[in-house]
Amino acid sequence: MLTETLTYYNEWQYNNEQKIPLGKANLVFIFGDRKVFKEAKAYEEIKTLYPNAHIVGCTSSGNILNAQVSDALMVATAVQFEHGYVEVSIQDFTSEDDLIHISNELLLALPQEGLKHVFLLSDGLNMNGTSLAQGANNAMNHKMPITGGLAGDGTDFEQTWIMADDVARQNRVVAIGFYGEKLSISSGCYAGWDEFGILRRITKSEGNIVYEIDNQPALDLYKKYLGEYARDLPEAGLQFPFKVTKDTHPDSEALIHSVLGIDEEIKSVIFAGDVPQGSYVKLMKTNIDGLIDGSEMAAGMINQANESDALGLVVSCVGRRLVLKQLTDEELEVIGDTLGENVQLTGFYSYGEFAPYSDELLSCRLHNQTMTLTVIYEEKD
Numbered sequence: 001m002l003t004e005t006l007t008y009y010n011e012w013q014y015n016n017e018q019k020i021p022l023g024k025a026n027l028v029f030i031f032g033d034r035k036v037f038k039e040a041k042a043y044e045e046i047k048t049l050y051p052n053a054h055i056v057g058c059t060s061s062g063n064i065l066n067a068q069v070s071d072a073l074m075v076a077t078a079v080q081f082e083h084g085y086v087e088v089s090i091q092d093f094t095s096e097d098d099l100i101h102i103s104n105e106l107l108l109a110l111p112q113e114g115l116k117h118v119f120l121l122s123d124g125l126n127m128n129g130t131s132l133a134q135g136a137n138n139a140m141n142h143k144m145p146i147t148g149g150l151a152g153d154g155t156d157f158e159q160t161w162i163m164a165d166d167v168a169r170q171n172r173v174v175a176i177g178f179y180g181e182k183l184s185i186s187s188g189c190y191a192g193w194d195e196f197g198i199l200r201r202i203t204k205s206e207g208n209i210v211y212e213i214d215n216q217p218a219l220d221l222y223k224k225y226l227g228e229y230a231r232d233l234p235e236a237g238l239q240f241p242f243k244v245t246k247d248t249h250p251d252s253e254a255l256i257h258s259v260l261g262i263d264e265e266i267k268s269v270i271f272a273g274d275v276p277q278g279s280y281v282k283l284m285k286t287n288i289d290g291l292i293d294g295s296e297m298a299a300g301m302i303n304q305a306n307e308s309d310a311l312g313l314v315v316s317c318v319g320r321r322l323v324l325k326q327l328t329d330e331e332l333e334v335i336g337d338t339l340g341e342n343v344q345l346t347g348f349y350s351y352g353e354f355a356p357y358s359d360e361l362l363s364c365r366l367h368n369q370t371m372t373l374t375v376i377y378e379e380k381d
Contacts, residue, residue, distance in 0.1 A: 084180025188301025192294025
């Protein structure tokens with residue numbers, strides 16, 4: 001595997017020497033600021049540099065490159081596999097579509113023979129991430145590792161855009177399928193937030209909208225917990241996510257979901273993913289050391305196949321970046337230190353992350369406020 005990286009300020013520039021022969025790149029990941037990313041020339045210029053590659057990416061809440069948040073408007077990482085290859089499936093959707101069906105069709109459109117891993121990128125505001133994960137799992141019979149993320153838009157939450165072998169578009173989702181017997185792909189995810197308060201039950205909800213918690217208006221209860229931070233809602237919700245479990249058992253599978261919006265009129269709270277009625281929730285709060293340690297734990301889950309050049313895809317939540325502030329690079333540096341210099345890191349801060357809950361549970365899950373990693377190695381001859 002060969003990789004090379006570029007950054008964009010006023011034009012694309014290679015960061016180091018060009019390693020990949022012209023026309024030989026299989027894949028280019030590109031992440032960037034909405035204002036430049038959505039322009040047609042963003043795609044057209046990178047396509048000129050890599051005419052035979054699949055070009056995929058999204059808008060972000062921070063562009064990750066080389067174990068740090070880059071100040072470039074866009075970053076790109078090109079990959080040439082020695083033996084492996086990728087296929088791309090694209091679906092557009094509307095607010096009226098059955099999103100579970102859309103994501104099911106998205107995955108089934110990929111060639112199934114030899115498929116080893118799927119990486120998803122989706123519009124981060126108009127796609128229900130829970131539905132996307134559910135449809136993808138159904139298509140793969142819950143037996144295929146699936147990772148990825150929901151596009152970001154800084155902290156504006158206005159528009160998110162997807163690039164998939166075309167100029168960037170909204171209301172789009174793309175699946176990148178990885179193939180090749182010599183590819184070794186593993187993933188890791190970890191959060192690192194602290195819990196506080198008592199365990200409470202969701203008594204009225206529909207999809208990702210929660211109306212009542214313990215038979216009380218959800219927004220009123222949330223504001224009571226947040227105290228003075230409540231005046232900064234909904235942005236403050238990124239710093240106080242919820243842990244969601246299906247029951248009260250201490251070993252029950254737990255997912256973290258962020259608050260993306262509120263409705264003052266009906267006193268509801270809008271989450272990034274579904275919060276089923278009857279499930280249980282507990283509020284979570286910042287633990288700076290825990291977040292950084294969580295990133296190290298995620299990196300520690302990776303099966304480091306060899307010391308050859310590898311690609312590391314990082315998808316972390318914008319809420320973590322808001323909390324860590326100037327320490328954001330530390331969570332990326334600890335990943336780089338753990339994985340080693342041979343792993344080229346690239347990625348973005350997102351509005352939601354996709355990863356299996358654990359090695360034993362391959363089903364893809366929507367996470368929030370979580371560091372997720374996908375590392376792709378290739379065996380040499």
